Amino acid sequence: PAPSNLILKQKPHHDIIMMSSTKEISCNLERPIEIYENERLWIGRGFSKAGLLPTERGPYSTRDGSLSWKTMPQACLALLRGGDGITGGRGNSIGKGRETDNGNTSARMRLVRRGWSFHEEDGGRQLDNNIDANSAKENWRKEDEYECSASDDGNGGDNNEPGGNYCGFVACKGPEDGPIDQDGWQYFPDFTSQSLSSPNYRRGVLDFVRRRKLRRFAVFRPDHFLPREVYTKCDYCDSSVVEMLSSAMLDALALATLFAHGPKSGVTDAQILPLKSKLIDALSIGENYHGVARSEDYDPLSDINRVKDRLCAFAETCVGKPGPLMHLLNPNVDQNLLLAMPDRRKVTERYLGEQERLSLARLVVKDVDRFSYQMHCRYDSCSCVMNSTTNGESYLDTDQSVTEPSCDFRIISCPNENCDAKFSFNLRTKHDEECGWKCLPCPSGCGTEVPRKEMHVHVRDRCILRQAECPLSVVGCTSIVQAKDITCHLNTHADKHFILLANRMVEYQTVFKDMNARIACLEDKNARLERKLENAMSQLQSKNEAKDALNDVRKLTRRLAALEGSCKAEFKRTHQK
Numbered sequence: 001p002a003p004s005n006l007i008l009k010q011k012p013h014h015d016i017i018m019m020s021s022t023k024e025i026s027c028n029l030e031r032p033i034e035i036y037e038n039e040r041l042w043i044g045r046g047f048s049k050a051g052l053l054p055t056e057r058g059p060y061s062t063r064d065g066s067l068s069w070k071t072m073p074q075a076c077l078a079l080l081r082g083g084d085g086i087t088g089g090r091g092n093s094i095g096k097g098r099e100t101d102n103g104n105t106s107a108r109m110r111l112v113r114r115g116w117s118f119h120e121e122d123g124g125r126q127l128d129n130n131i132d133a134n135s136a137k138e139n140w141r142k143e144d145e146y147e148c149s150a151s152d153d154g155n156g157g158d159n160n161e162p163g164g165n166y167c168g169f170v171a172c173k174g175p176e177d178g179p180i181d182q183d184g185w186q187y188f189p190d191f192t193s194q195s196l197s198s199p200n201y202r203r204g205v206l207d208f209v210r211r212r213k214l215r216r217f218a219v220f221r222p223d224h225f226l227p228r229e230v231y232t233k234c235d236y237c238d239s240s241v242v243e244m245l246s247s248a249m250l251d252a253l254a255l256a257t258l259f260a261h262g263p264k265s266g267v268t269d270a271q272i273l274p275l276k277s278k279l280i281d282a283l284s285i286g287e288n289y290h291g292v293a294r295s296e297d298y299d300p301l302s303d304i305n306r307v308k309d310r311l312c313a314f315a316e317t318c319v320g321k322p323g324p325l326m327h328l329l330n331p332n333v334d335q336n337l338l339l340a341m342p343d344r345r346k347v348t349e350r351y352l353g354e355q356e357r358l359s360l361a362r363l364v365v366k367d368v369d370r371f372s373y374q375m376h377c378r379y380d381s382c383s384c385v386m387n388s389t390t391n392g393e394s395y396l397d398t399d400q401s402v403t404e405p406s407c408d409f410r411i412i413s414c415p416n417e418n419c420d421a422k423f424s425f426n427l428r429t430k431h432d433e434e435c436g437w438k439c440l441p442c443p444s445g446c447g448t449e450v451p452r453k454e455m456h457v458h459v460r461d462r463c464i465l466r467q468a469e470c471p472l473s474v475v476g477c478t479s480i481v482q483a484k485d486i487t488c489h490l491n492t493h494a495d496k497h498f499i500l501l502a503n504r505m506v507e508y509q510t511v512f513k514d515m516n517a518r519i520a521c522l523e524d525k526n527a528r529l530e531r532k533l534e535n536a537m538s539q540l541q542s543k544n545e546a547k548d549a550l551n552d553v554r555k556l557t558r559r560l561a562a563l564e565g566s567c568k569a570e571f572k573r574t575h576q577k
Contacts, residue, residue, distance in 0.1 A: 028220075029219065029220035029355055029356070029359055030217045030218060030219045030220065031116070031217065031218055031220075031353075031356070032215050032216070032217050032218075033076075033079050033080060033215065033216055033217070033218050034062075034063065034172075034213055034214065034215050035060050035061070035062070035072070035075045035076070035079065035169060035213075035214045035215075036060070036061050036062065036063060036065075036211050036212070036213055036214070037049075037059065037060055037211060037212050037214055038052060038056075038057055038058070038059055038060070038061060038068075038191070038209065038210075038211045039051065039052070039059075039209065039210050039211070040052045040053065040056070040208060040209050041203075041207075041208045041209070041210075047210055056191050056209075057191055058070055059071075060072055060074070060075040061075075062079070062269040062270075063269070064268050064269055065191060066268035066269045066270035066271070067079075067269050067270045067273070071165075072148075072165055072166055072167050072169070073144070073148045073165065073167055076147070076148055076167040076169070076216075077144060077147060077148065079273075080116055080117070080118065080147065080218055081113060081114055081116070081277075082114055082273060082274070082276065082277030082280070113221075113224040114224065114277060114280045114281075115220055115221055115222070115224045115225060115280070115359075115360070116218040116219070116220060116221065116224075117147060117218060117219060117221045117224070118147055118167075118168060118216060118217075118218055118219070119146065119147070119219075120219055120221075147167075148165075148167040148168075149167070149168065150166075150167065150168030166214060167216070168216050169214035169215060169216040170214065170215060170216070171183060171184030171212050171213070171214055172184055172212070172213040172214070172215050177213060178199055179199055179200060179201035180199075180201055180212070181201050181202055183212065184212040184213065185210045185211070185212045186199035186200065186201065186210060186211060186212065187199065187200045187201070187202065187203045187204065187207040187209070187210045188200070188207055188209050188210065188211070189206050189207055189208060189209070190208065190209055191209055191211075220356070220359055222359070222363055225285040225286050225363050225367070226285065226286055226363060226366060226367055230366055230367065230370050231363065231366060232380050233366055233376060233377060233378060233379070233380060234376065234377035234378075234379050234380065234407055234409070235362055236376065236377050236407050236409035236410050236411065236424065237361075237362045237365040237366070237375055237376040237377075237409055237424075238365065238375040238376065238409060238424055238426075238427070239409075239411060239422070239423045239424040239427060240423070240424070240427060241301075241304055241361070241365055241375055242358055242361040242362055242365065243361075244308065245304070245307065245308065245311070245357075245360075245361035245364055245365075246354065246357040246358050246360075246361045248308050248311040248312065249279060249283075249311060249352060249357050249360065249361070250345055250348060250349060250352060250357065251311075251312075251341075251345070252279060252282075252311045252312065252314040252315055253272070253275060253276060253279050253314075253348045253351075253352055254341060254344040254345045254347075254348045255314075255315040255337075255341070255344075256275045256279070256314060256315040256318055256319050257271060257272055257275060257344060257347075257348060258315075258337050258340060258341070258344055259315050259316070259319040259320060259321055259322065259337075260275070260319045263336050263337055263339070263340030263344070267344070267347050267348070272348060272351050273351065275318065275319075276351055276352055278314075278318050279311075279314060279318075279352075280360065282310050282311065282314050282318070283307060283310075283311075283360060283364055284307075284310075285360070285363050285364055285367050286367055287367075288303055288306075288307060288364065288367045288368045289303070289367055289368055289370055289371075290303075298371075298372050299374075300365075300368045300369040300372060300374055300375055301375075303368040304364070304365070304368055304375075307364055307368070322334075322337075362376070375409075376409055377407045377408065377409050379407070406425070407425070408424070408425050408426045409424045409425065409426060410424070410425050411423065411424065411425075412424075412425050412428065414431060414435055414437070416435055416437040416438045416439070416451075417437060418437050418451075419435055419436070419437035419438075421435065435452065436451060436452050436453030437451050437452070437453065438451065438452050439451055439452075440452055440455060442455075442458060442459065442463055442465075443455075443459065444459060444463050444465040444466065445465060446463050446464050446465045448463070463483065464482070464483045464484040465482050465483065465484065466482065466483050467480055467481075467482065467483075468480070468481065468482065468483045468486060470486070470489060470490075471486065471490070472490075472497050472500065472501070475497075475500045475501055475503075475504045476500045476503070476504070477493075477496070477497060477500060479493070
């Protein structure tokens with residue numbers, strides 16, 4: 001599915017470092033959002049969206065058709081923001097989820113913005129959630145119109161066809177999109193999976209439906225979660241915390257889909273996208289800090305662990321784990337879920353990609369650690385400076401030509417050969433103490449440097465100073481020498497080894513004689529048994545032949561008796577006549 005294909009935008013060097021310019025540069029992540037436009041052919045009316053059957057996908061849908069909408073703005077906003085607009089029903093819009101009573105509209109709306117927008121700025125709109133319900137509705141109506149516009153000034157911009165509103169989406173006409181006509185349409189007999197697997201670039205006699213892929217790129221907007229003075233800090237955060245939160249998000253989403261739909265069923269857009277929206281809401285970005293965060297003895301790891309605990313409990317609280325009845329019907333349900341977890345992680349990663357998870361994790365760190373700066377950098381521009389100067393450096397680099405201040409949380413690569421690990425600069429000592437590829441001198445003092453992960457094998461099997469048995473220990477030599485001295489030991493004690501070998505050969509000759517006698521005995525016994533078996537078989541064969549002869553005699557006796565009876569009856573009839 002397209003919503004997971006995240007791309008880092010490549011910006012020129014002079015654009016990256018100008019963080020103090022009037023136009024804020026914060027959108028460095030984007031993803032394509034793809035919507036499929038569907039139509040059906042009716043004789044005399046041509047292809048149209050009105051001709052779609054009620055049982056089919058709607059005029060605008062996702063790739064698998066599990067989510068569909070009546071209008072393009074509904075589909076656009078639903079896939080952009082998630083939440084209440086992500087439903088399996090046809091024609092549901094995201095706006096319906098905001099119709100609430102008792103003045104709670106703004107509270108419901110606050111959950112709709114989940115970090116993605118089609119525009120890098122808000123266009124001067126003030127989206128204040130602390131206003132009355134009517135004003136909030138009007139503000140969010142304008143925000144919806146702005147998101148659905150094709151230009152940053154809020155106007156509709158160019159549409160793909162006269163009178164149409166495609167919200168800035170354009171038809172995909174690349175060679176990677178398969179066989180398509182000049183307008184991007186593909187033709188099929190129907191919308192079944194089997195038919196959709198074989199598209200045609202022009203309508204055939206049996207092709208009654210068509211669809212085309214529309215795409216628009218959305219940018220990641222951290223201002224949807226945090227104030228400007230918080231999210232504009234350096235993007236470099238504690239890599240161990242960021243990776244932990246990223247992995248926890250993927251595990252939580254994968255486990256939630258397993259709890260909700262089981263390990264055997266496939267995952268559809270309608271099943272996983274609502275859970276993804278709830279997962280982002282569960283992070284509560286912007287609400288994880290409190291007054292204690294300003295104190296000197298504050299430990300942000302405690303709040304990070306609370307976020308992690310929410311993620312670990314997400315599947316159970318959001319969906320609910322299998323109950324006693326499920327365990328009664330399938331006692332191995334827990335084991336099946338565990339075995340299906342790796343494959344389900346791969347599937348969910350297409351919807352919640354690594355770059356999006358890392359961006360959300362960094363925002364959680366900035367939210368929690370917004371005052372103490374124990375897990376991220378306090379400066380605004382060092383992220384851009386490091387991206388353009390020392391990105392991917394080794395922590396052994398000492399280039400003095402870099403005049404900008406180095407960030408303690410910048411990402412560096414491990415200098416050890418074959419190690420692909422990347423981590424924060426301030427974790428270099430910890431990684432250096434744990435890296436399995438770091439070459440260490442042999443503790444036995446042989447002078448060889450060996451990777452830490454292979455040290456135990458070297459000390460046990462390869463080190464020349466290890467204590468080793470004599471190769472002739474199997475014949476009785478009990479000497480223990482260093483591995484490097486084995487050759488000298490063999491040469492020095494050659495006469496002793498010769499005597500041991502001679503004694504062993506004498507022992508083997510005695511054993512061979514005993515074995516030969518036993519073999520001769522067994523062969524004689526085997527011959528006698530074979531003769532007995534042949535006699536038994538011959539006797540059995542004779543008995544079978546005698547039995548067959550007896551059966552033949554009995555048959556003849558019965559036939560003679562029958563003939564004798566018939567003759568007597570014939571004589572009797574003749575005598576009567």
